[in-house]
Amino acid sequence: MPLHIDNETLSNLLYTLYGAATTRDTNRNFLTLLKQKLNLLHATLITRPPTTTDSGLLFTSGEKNDIPVIGTAEGAYTSVYAQDPLVNLPLNEVVTIEDMIPRALLLESEFYQMILKPHDIYYIAGIDWYFPQASGDKFDTPGKNSRISIRFVRTRKQGNFTDTEKAFLHLLIPHLQQSVSLGVQLRQLDSERQIYADSISKRSIGMVTLDKNGNILKLNTAARHYLGENDGLSQVQQKIKIENVSRNDTLQRYLYDTLNTFTLQGSGNTRVLSQAISVPRPSGKVDYQIVVKPLPVNDEDASKLTPYLTIFIQDPDKNLEISVRTLMNLYQLTLSEATIAILLAEGHTTDDVAEELHIKKNTVRAHLRAMFAKTGVTQQSMLVSLVLTSLASTQ
Numbered sequence: 001m002p003l004h005i006d007n008e009t010l011s012n013l014l015y016t017l018y019g020a021a022t023t024r025d026t027n028r029n030f031l032t033l034l035k036q037k038l039n040l041l042h043a044t045l046i047t048r049p050p051t052t053t054d055s056g057l058l059f060t061s062g063e064k065n066d067i068p069v070i071g072t073a074e075g076a077y078t079s080v081y082a083q084d085p086l087v088n089l090p091l092n093e094v095v096t097i098e099d100m101i102p103r104a105l106l107l108e109s110e111f112y113q114m115i116l117k118p119h120d121i122y123y124i125a126g127i128d129w130y131f132p133q134a135s136g137d138k139f140d141t142p143g144k145n146s147r148i149s150i151r152f153v154r155t156r157k158q159g160n161f162t163d164t165e166k167a168f169l170h171l172l173i174p175h176l177q178q179s180v181s182l183g184v185q186l187r188q189l190d191s192e193r194q195i196y197a198d199s200i201s202k203r204s205i206g207m208v209t210l211d212k213n214g215n216i217l218k219l220n221t222a223a224r225h226y227l228g229e230n231d232g233l234s235q236v237q238q239k240i241k242i243e244n245v246s247r248n249d250t251l252q253r254y255l256y257d258t259l260n261t262f263t264l265q266g267s268g269n270t271r272v273l274s275q276a277i278s279v280p281r282p283s284g285k286v287d288y289q290i291v292v293k294p295l296p297v298n299d300e301d302a303s304k305l306t307p308y309l310t311i312f313i314q315d316p317d318k319n320l321e322i323s324v325r326t327l328m329n330l331y332q333l334t335l336s337e338a339t340i341a342i343l344l345a346e347g348h349t350t351d352d353v354a355e356e357l358h359i360k361k362n363t364v365r366a367h368l369r370a371m372f373a374k375t376g377v378t379q380q381s382m383l384v385s386l387v388l389t390s391l392a393s394t395q
Contacts (some may be wrong), residue, residue, distance in 0.1 A: 003164050009037055019363030021183030027059035038165060039158055041121060046149040047180065049087075065224040083111045086151065089128040092173055094166045097124040122156035125169065129177050131184060142253075148180055160302055165390060214255045215239065217307050226288065226313050232281040233288055240311060243355070244280050251277055254292045259308060261294075289314040316392075322387065331375050332389060340367050344380065345387040 005013075016030040031043040043061045052054030068249040069224070089187045097106060106112050116122070152161070162168075180330040197220065206223030208216055214240035219227070227235045232243045242248035254275040279288035291312045302308075322345060327338040336357075349369075354361045368380065369388050 003038070003162065004149075005037060005168060013037065013172075015177060017179045018182070021179045021186060028061065031059060031061035034152075038152065039153050039154070040121075041153045041158065042152045044153075045180075047146075048152070049147065049149065083109065085111070086124055086126045088147070089149070092129050093127065094161075094169045094173075095126055095128075096161055096166070100158075120155045121153045123154040123158070123160045124151060125161045125166065126151045127169065127173060127176065129173065131177075131181055135290075145321055148176075150176060204315060204318035206336045207312075208311040208313070209307035210240075210255070210309040210311065211306065212259060212302065212303065212308050214252075214259060216310070223311075223313055226245060226315065231283045231285065232279050233290075242277075242279050243282065247277060247279060251290070251292070255309065257296050258292065289316065327387065327390065331371070333371060333374060337367050337371050337374075340364060341371060341383060341387050345384045350380075353373060 005113045010269070013030065013033055016033050019029045020030055027045050031045060034040065040061070040312055045059040046056060047059070048057035050058075085106070086095065086097055089100075090097045101109075116124075120282050126149060128147055128149045156162070204222050206226045207220045208223045209218045211217050216235065226233060227240070230243075234241050234243070238262060240249055240251070253275070258275070274291055274293040275291070276291045277289055282289060293312065294308045295310055297306060297308055322340065322342045324335065324338045327333060327341060328335065333341065340353055340358065343356060344350075348356065350361060350364045354364050357364075368383070371383060375383060375386055375388055
């Protein structure tokens with residue numbers, strides 16, 4: 001059957017390919033569509049090659065109950081993976097199995113007899129490329145970069161790959177490279193974002209992002225809680241408002257000046273300083289603390305959803321969540337010592353600690369001396385500072 005890829009088919013192929021990187025779609029959708037259009041038995045993307053101790057990470061066309069052994073990297077395939085003639089192919093080329101081994105030798109090989117023949121696999125084509133691990137690396141850079149592979153298999157009845165089909169597969173190479181690279185980077189960024197978000201959440205810091213006009217784009221959970229309390233600080237439509245008129249004027253001026261600096265001078269080479277303000281609370285609680293921080297933005301690439309500013313909101317009354325176990329591991333403290341250090345970091349006096357833990361003040365002082373020796377500090381204030389700035393306060 002001659003290859004026929006019209007514009008609509010090509011568009012759908014590329015749409016599903018990049019969808020695997022930028023949406024919750026999986027590579028299976030692209031591979032299944034490719035299987036249909038190229039009359040394949042299967043198409044398999046190998047993002048982590050299998051080893052004797054790792055089954056690898058593979059995506060294969062078709063339904064989950066329609067995957068051959070060669071697509072799962074389990075069982076026999078893993079054990080003879082090193083015998084596969086299509087392992088470690090020349091980079092960025094479409095290579096068929098006939099290019100690597102004479103057909104007669106292949107048919108006699110253990111690899112064919114154990115893996116290919118039971119699944120009626122007769123023809124194979126493949127492409128290998130490197131995924132750049134570091135920013136700025138090229139797709140063909142060796143070293144620590146990861147090798148990515150894609151394989152296309154057919155039965156004897158489906159026929160071998162024609163020059164036209166191989167030429168089409170070659171056209172897909174840059175798109176395969178970009179899609180996999182983009183997908184890995186986006187997932188890494190999402191993981192990093194989640195770590196930062198968890199750390200901010202542990203510290204009970206509200207975070208609000210604003211667009212170019214000072215309208216709210218996004219609130220984290222803590223910010224939504226603080227604004228929802230309406231205790232001197234609230235959200236009015238898409239704006240942040242301070243109940244105290246004078247402080248609100250100051251905040252709005254900060255926002256206007258910062259955003260106006262972006263507009264008039266551009267953000268590329270302009271350093272805009274952060275601004276801070278305290279917010280009185282009618283409830284009588286300690287003032288909120290607000291920091292307005294500009295974000296690095298390339299105005300030429302910005303859209304209506306691009307964040308230009310971040311507003312951080314801190315309630316000093318909120319206790320910082322500090323991990324006892326992490327603190328113990330970091331400084332080799334006992335459970336009692338770590339507990340006392342956390343109570344002191346929360347603002348308790350030594351008398352408060354003694355009462356809270358039902359121990360004598362002399363016992364608290366003895367624990368303090370032991371902690372000084374273990375952490376290398378010489379004063380209680382230094383110990384508190386150490387605890388608050390340690391990784392234990394981000395767990």
